[in-house]
Amino acid sequence: MKHGRKEHQLRYKALSWAVRSAIGAGVGLVAINSSALAQTSDQNPPVQKVEITGSSIKRIDAETALPVQIIRREDIDKSGVTTAAELLSKISASAAGLTDGASFSDISGQRGFNGANLRGIGVSSTLVLLNGRRLANFASPGGNAGVDLNSIPAAAISRVEVLKDGASAIYGTDAIGGVINFITRNDYQGAEISAYYGDTQHGGAAKDILTVSGGFGSLASDKYNVMAVLDYQNTKSLRSTQRDWIGSAYQPDINLDVGSSNTYPANVRLTKPSGSATGPRMNPSAPNCNPPATVYAPGSFVGSKACLYDYMHDTEIFPESQRLSLLTRGQLAVSADHTLFAEALHSDTKTTYRISPLTITDLNYPLGGQYYPNALIPTGQTPLRVSMRLTEAGPRTNEVESKADRLLLGAKGTSGDWDYDTAINHSVNTVDDNYINGYVKTSVFNSAFLSGKINPFGPSGGDGLALLNAAKISDAARHSRGTTDSADIKASRDLFALAGGNAAVALGAEYRREKMTFTPSALLAAGEIRGDGTASAFSGDRTVKAVYAEFNFPILKNLETQLAVRHDSYDDVGSTTNPKVGLRWNPVKEVVVRASYGTGFRAPSLSDLYGPPRLGQTNGIYNDALGCIKTAAIDNTNNPDYCGLQPDKLQGGTAGLKPEKSKQFSAGMVFEPNRNLTASLDYWRIEKTDVIVAPEGSYFDDPARNAAYIVRDVPDPALPGIPGRILSIDSRLRNIGSLKTSGLDLSLDWRLPASSWGKFGITLNGTYVIDYKTQENNGGSEINGVGVFANDQVVQRWRHTLTFDYERGPWGATLQQTFYQGYNDQALLPDGSIHRVSSYSLWDLSSSFKWSEALRLRVGIKNLFDTNPPRSNQVYSFLAGYDPNYTDPRGRYFYTSLNYAFK
Structure with missing residues (x-):
């Protein structure tokens, strides 16, 4: 009941805050930069030029020289995804991204961060935009710099444009792997309310969502439009004990042996006169180790009487979270040629992580302690070095709150022959990592433990528990803040006539100021939180100035070229100029041949450079x-x-890091024999040098x-x-060497002609990775990481999303498969052979019914066949026995949503 009251209070506060914010936002807000959109108004005006991600030049034909995958709102609804991070798992070009499951593994760094990673070349090399402009990066310092996908207002998304090609010459130097542009609704009128509830068959990870949207005013007739979208999501946690497929941390048949030697009851070793440990480990409960958290493992401790702690049976595998987002925007047409716009975003995500209890490895239990295991070690021996879990303190629990805010003010329109678009952008991300349970103050605990009253081998008495509770802390340990302030302007116009049409140019400039600060609590700064080292406050900032130009030359009716160049000047790492050339050729009406080449430059992030060790x-x-x-x-x-x-x-960071440099090339073909069938095949290749990584597993x-x-x-x-x-x-960041990766993207969209049976459609988007080669500077051999767990991640050889759609009247159904090919695991089997991780295939089924123009119902089953993640002997992730970076541990999941529109 207590938990229920707390949850009710949280929801009440969230909704009351949202109402106040929506009222306050309605005065002057907020718009979308329509130059970042490729959509027409609801009134079907005459064909007009639009802008597609990957180019700053407006055009009528949306098929450019660059490969752009477009995911529309209806596609998102059919797939059953509810967050931007879930959506990325449906994009085959995405690999090795940061997920909720992976966040459990980042036990001392960027908890709560969900990041996009196109081509698997790094979160920091994928540019995420909202309506064509940047947001502040996730503020918590660590090895990845990028936009937290939790800050994207998923309910407000109209569509997503994924540019699967480098775009450093257009959007900025860091767009090496590609660009993901989340585009929200524009010129919306009316009101909608949507409710969603989902739950797993086996318990845990239930989710409920409430979304309210509203807008008034027509830009065409009233000369203004104001709209807002409010979304609240609440997700329950999932413990490992709720899934019977969760294996042990000790699975000798696949050579997985990562049970921890820090146990409860504690393992101990004798000590030398100096106090250091000597000899094998022993445990007073061996060989009948205390279940279920510990298991006797003779394979790991030959000749010893010790235990291993099976933390996989004592942790969470999916976090509890609450997310609240509000997007508001307004547009005001001051004349037929000029429009003012504004956009405001607030997103607040709270995620709770609970992992196994704290480890104690550097203390000696005193010889005269009341719990000294005399039955195991004869009286008169030495103090004992413990390897223990502080089970009596409870699981280590962190609540991470990430807030993202963005305010955008701008103008767009036509002046003479120029179409212009300009805006100022203030974006902020703050992250607070609060230690709320399971942690102790180092000095207080050390003193209490050395008294001998805290029992490493079983339940402590009342005096020991009192000492332990007095040592426990609840601390706002880490506070991080990052800001991005920018001003940009771009303008485009036709230049002169060529055989294929008018040549066009776009000119632009951008000024960007980035800042970040990290402030540890007094306890963390003093090294007084057990399990964490000393942390120091730091700050960093940089200024980036850029100018760019883009030209489009329709040389012939069926041949055009795109030329672009951008110069960026960083006040801390120098300047760079990056060109791009694209080619589009229509040899026949049904075929488009396209190719592009460009370079990139990824500056080390502020955390990379200034984060103290x-x-x-x-x-x-x-x-x-x-x-x-x-x-x-x-x-x-x-x-x-x-x-x-x-x-x-x-x-931590390294002051002398060099920027990463890249070269990107793509070439492909689009085939459209009729309006119902479109197919494309694109080859891509990326080369990076001076790659920045934070090695661990290697x-x-x-x-x-x-x-x-x-x-x-x-x-x-x-x-x-x-x-x-x-x-x-x-494991500090360093420039480790080079990366070369290449592959093929395949796309198929086939819509059968409508008949009395209804309308059928098949869509396939797949990525085949040819190679993923890395080489370290310190004499390492070249490693091909495709289809192999390497460099602390997996890049599968083949990934695809296959969708079958059916519609008839008010009813529709969608069956979708997400597929990841198997790969060679991190560790070999006991006999020295390769352990092959099985392919992973998830099928989702959804059905919708439209009672009227106002009322829609959708029901669905995610993971239709209740497929468990394949077994893996990887040891990089804290969660062992499977790889949480791309798998879904929830199992079969049922959901329903109801949407009602007021017009």
């Missing part, structure tokens, strides 16, 4: 290839025991070659030939 923990749990000895080859009593490690890692894959980035304890003389235990790794 800090100590955290690795995302995954690893085995040290030089010391995880799983046989008795050395000595049963002196086993090095370097298995199931989660060492510290040094992370250090454990090849610790000898990466020895310079690994800090070890002194070797144990009793273990000849075995290096010291890994204490930490240096």
Whole structure:
């Protein structure tokens, strides 16, 4: 009941805030930049020029020299997605993005961040726009810089244009992998209310949504339009214990052995007079380790009486979240040729992460402690170094709140022969990471633990619990703020006549100021939060100035070329000039041949450059290839025991980072034999140098070659030939080498002619990756990562979305498949052979019924066949046994939505 009252209060506050905001916003707001849209008004005016993502020149023909995938509102509804992040999973060109599942793995960094990643070349190389203009990046510092997809108002989306080609010469240097332009409604009149509810068959991850939209005024007749869209979403969490397919962290048949050596009851080791640990681990409960969180694993601890902690049975795999967004906009036609517009966005996302309890690895339980395990270790021995879980403190729980705000003011119209568009943009993102349970103050806990009153081996007594509770903290540990202020102007016009039509030009300029600050709490700054290192406040800023020009030359009636060049000047990393050339040829009416070439330049983000180093923990749990000895080859009593490690890692920015540089090429063909069938095939290739990464898994894959980035304890003389235990790794950002990737995009849209049976349609969008080759500068060999877990991610060889549509009268149905081809896993099987991760195929079914022009009902089943994620022995992600970066752990999911429009 208490939880219910809290949820009710949250909803009441959210709705009351939204009402106040909507009233306040109605005075002067907000518009969409129609030059970023390619849509016509509801009144079907004469054919006019529009602008398509990838070009600043308005045109009548929407098929340009560049490959653009358009996803319309009806397509989004049919697929059953409710967020921008879910939508990205349906785009085959998207790979290795940041998802809710992956956020669990970022246990000390960018929790709460959902990021887009076209071509798998990095979130920081994909440009996300809202109505053709930028938003502030996710403010929390880390290895990825990009727009948080949670800040995109999904309910307000009219369509999405995905430019699957580099666009540095048009939109900015960082558009290397492509551009995703979320386009919202324009000139909307009337009101709508929509309610959605969904729940899983097996429990957990239920979701409810309420959306209210309204607009009044016609730009054509009333000379103004004001509209607003309010959306509230509430999602429940999903625990690992709610899914019976969740395997153990110890699955020897696939060589998965990432159970943690930090357990409850605690593993212990004897200590030397110096206080350091020696000898094998022991556990007073072994071999009958305390279920279900621990499991006896003799394969990992030969000759020892120890336990492993199976954290996969003691964590959440899908987070609880609440999202509230309000988009308002207004337009005012001051004359027939000039329109003023404004747009305001507020988005607030709260996400709660609960993972396994805190680890304690650097304290010795005193010899005289009341819980000393005398039955295991004879009295008179030494204090014991513990490897324990602080289970009695509860799960580590963080509430991350990300707020995004954007205010856009501008004007558009015609002046003489020029079409112009100009705006000023103020965009802010703030992120607060609050530690609300499961954490303790280091100095207070250390003192309490050394008293011997806190029991590492079972329930503590009243005095021990009192000491533990006194050490627990609730702390607003991290506050980050990022702002992007910009002013831009562009204008286009026809130049002169050519054989194929009028040549055209677009000229533009942009001024952009970016700032970010990170402020740790007093506890975090002092290193007083157990499990986190010391964090320092920092700030950074930069100014970017750019000018660009674009030309379109219709040389012949069936041949045109696009030429563009952009010069960007960064006040911290220098200047760059990036050209682009595109070609479009119609050899016959039914065929379009297109090609393009361009360059790019991705400046290190402010966090990349100015984020100070800090100590955290690795995302995954690893085995040290030089010391995880799983046989008795050395000595049963002196086993090095370097298995199931989660060492510290040094992370943060690096002041001397160089910008990434790129070259992009694409060539393809569009075939349209009739109005009911369109097919396209495009080849693409991207090359990047000086790639910026924050390595982790590769250090454990090849610790000898990466020895310079690994800090070890002194070797144990009793273990000849075995290096010291890994204490930490240096995972700060660095320019690691080169990347080359290429592939094919296939698209098919076939609409059968309408008949008495209804209307049928088939759509296919697929991506085949030919290669994904990386090479490190420090002597590493070239690795082809396509179809292989490599470089801490997966880029599948083939991905597609296949959709079958049917409509008859007021009724419609859609069956959609999302497919990811299998790949070679991160680790080999016990016999040295490759573990092949199975292909992953999800089928979604939805049906809609339209009672009237005002009332629509939709019901659907996501994951129709209740397909579980395929087994994986990857160890990079904190969530083990499967890969959460592209899979959906929810299982079969039922949903229904009801929409009513007031006209």
